[in-house]
Amino acid sequence: MRKNKEGRNYFISFMILLCLLVAPVSAFAEAAKIPSIQSLDLELRSAVLVEPVTGQVLLSINADQAYAPASMTKMMTGYIIADKVKKGEIFWSDVVTVKENASKTIGSRVDLANGERHTVKELFAAMLVHSANDAAVALAEYASGSEQQFVTLMNAEAKRLGMKQSHFINVSGLDRTDMPIPFRPQKLGENVMSAMDVATMVKSIIQDHPEMLEVTTMPSYQFRASDREPLVNTNWMLESNKDTKYKQYAYNGLDGLKTGFTDSAGYCFAGTAERDGMRLISVVMGTKSISKRFTETKKVLDYGFDYFELKQVVAAKSTPKGMESVPVKMGTKTEVPVLSEQAVSFLVPKGTDASQLFYQTNFVPVEVTAPFPAGTKVGTITYTYQIQGMDMIQEKTVNVVSAEQLEKAGWFRLLFRSIWEVISGLF
Structure with missing residues (x-):
């Protein structure tokens, strides 16, 4: 009789699991009424607002169109330099001797002279704090031998990161005609990036080289001891x-990242801010004045922080809703209790009740045979959610693991169970 019950429970559990694969979790509920993008009255060429954890795009204006990025280019330059330091290829304390190309580079600069010597760390700070073009060139030449060899790395890295609309011809963001004539690339073209590509660059910096934010938050930097005044952050x-x-432009929680300006690019700014555990990435391109790039950034970031928030819908090490256990083979029990290995959060309209969110799950099992320890992967669950009125679907896949260990059943129990499964399959 006990074996009878065990087989019946196994069959029922499996049927319940199949039903869960297509079942929505709970009833739909949205809170805040989201205003239209047009109501923000933005004056710019392109813009994007992204929440990097979910990848949700909250605002998009010509975000996939390539434009001149000006000095926002230096984020890629800095990313590669930081990566080389991380890999041990160069060091912050290395001393760089300035060459002709850097000394002749115009625009925003720290007036580097041919033969002048500075550390990688000093030039890195000058590039990111003061947007020094000559410092960017000096770093590139030291790290790769020439600016154009470094540019090759930039374009390869852009491809790797999925920056589909980006192309670089220099490390500073200057227009081609403003580069020193002997050091212009032979091929025609200009630096271009889309607002979405810039946001991808910012996200990569935050994930891979957060130490760059420590530099971009410096209000000033004393480049040379002999300089009468420190470099002021742009x-x-x-x-x-x-x-x-x-002070009128100061924004709560903002810790980066990079300004840009040329006549062709207009005034640009890639900013990122964090409030209450939620980080947003804002990019504005082609504004008409130095102050506009900051006032428009404020509008974009306010839109995100005022109307959206991150809500956790599944806690780490919790039992997935409606799926307390999964079938297993060869064990002393025919099923094992399970846990979600990671937490799941979605970006939702502000004020939304997390318990009332409508999201869907798709469980993909992994065949598991006893014996196995607690924490063994038994499958994955993909959670999907879409904010009403927005095109993008948020998706998060997490591992499902066993909540306890399971020993292998004895041969007699396994034999009886097999016989019962055959009999059950006949009816």
């Missing part, structure tokens, strides 16, 4: 700015 939105004329 980002007016930093709360740490000491200049009172910038």
Whole structure:
């Protein structure tokens, strides 16, 4: 009789699991009414607002169109330099001797002279804090032998990161005609990036080289001991700015990242801010004044923080809703209790009740045979959610693991179970 019950329970559990594969979790509920993008009255060429954890795009204006990025180019330059330091190919303390190309590079600069010597760390700070073009060139030449060899790395890295609309011809963001004539590339073209590509670059920096944010948050930097004044950060939105004329632009939680300007690019800014555990990435391109790039960034970030929030719908090490156990083979029991290995969060309209979110799950089992320890992977669950009125679907896949160990059943139990399964299959 006991074997009878065991086989029947196994069959029922399996049928319940199949039903769960297509079942929505709970009833739909949305909270905040999201205003239209048009109501923000943005004055710019392109823009994007992204929440990097879910990848949700909250705002998009010509976001996939390639435009001149100006000095936002230096984020890629900095990313590769930081990567080389991380790999041990170069060191922050290495001393760089400035060459002709850097000394003749115009625009925003720290007036590097041919033969002048500075550490990688000093040039890195000058490039990111003060947007120094000559510092960017000096770093590239030291790291790769020439600016154009470094540019080859930039284009390869852009491809690897999925920046489909990006192409670089230099490390500074200058227009081709503003580069020193002997050091211009032979092939025609200009630096271009889409707002979405810039956001991808920012996300990669945050994930792979968060130490760059420590530099971009510096309100000023004393480049040379002999300099009469420190270099001032070109980002007016930093709360740490000491200049009172910038206070009106200070933005709570903003810790980066990079400004840009050329005549062809207009005034640009890639910013990122974090509030209450939620980080947003904002990119504005082609504004018409130095102050506009910051006022428009404020509008974009406010839109995100005012109307959206991250909500956890599944806690780490919790039992997936409606799926307390999964079938297993050869064990002392025919099923084992399970846990979600990771937490799951979605970006939702602000004020949404997490318990009332409508999301779907898809369980993909992994065949598991006893014996096995607790924490053994028994499958994956993919959670999907879509904010009403938005095209993008948020998706998160997590491992499902056994909550306990399971020993292998004895041969007599396995034999009886097999016989019962054959009999059950006849009816």
